[in-house]
Structure formats: structure tokens, C-alpha cells
Amino acid sequence: MNKKTKNLVKKALKNGFKAKPAKGMKYLKDVPVGKMFITSSGMRGVLINIGVNAKVVILDVKVPNDDKQYYLGKQTISATTEVYK
Secondary structure (H helix, E strand, O other), rough: OOHHHHHHHHHHHHOOOOOOOOEEEEEHHHOOOEEEEEEOOOOOOEEEEEEOEEEEEEEEEOHHHHHHHHHOOEEEEOOEEEOOO
């Protein structure tokens, strides 16, 4: 590795990784508890608790009818799931 690359890596490790949601989206952890959300895949739900992960109630999801019962109801998903603003 050359010196320029080493300095860039050192700076990146020092500052840490900072992820941002896509344009027009926000993270589920930024949604107020009790509010409805919609993901880019069409999943609709309500946030009921937030911590490291998010406890949600899934109301609708775009999957084949045979699989819907698995997804609907109370679920735990990532707090960094991207949802529409």
C-alpha cells in the first residue's frame, strides 16, 4: 500500500463508518413510536418499540398469499430498515 492509501484508510477508521439512508428515505429508528411506515418493498406496518432492533406490527406485505401469514403480525426487524419519509 502506498502512503496516500494508508493515510486514507487511517482517517476512515478514525472517523468511523457513517451510513445514510437513500434519497427520500429515512431509517425506521427515526420514525416516532406509534407511527405507520412503508418500506420500498411495499411492507406496511406500525412501529411499537425501538431499541437495537425495532418491534413492529406488520399490516400488509407484498408476497404470495401462501406466505402472508408468516410476515403479518408482530415482528422484530432492523432499526436501520429504510422507510419512506
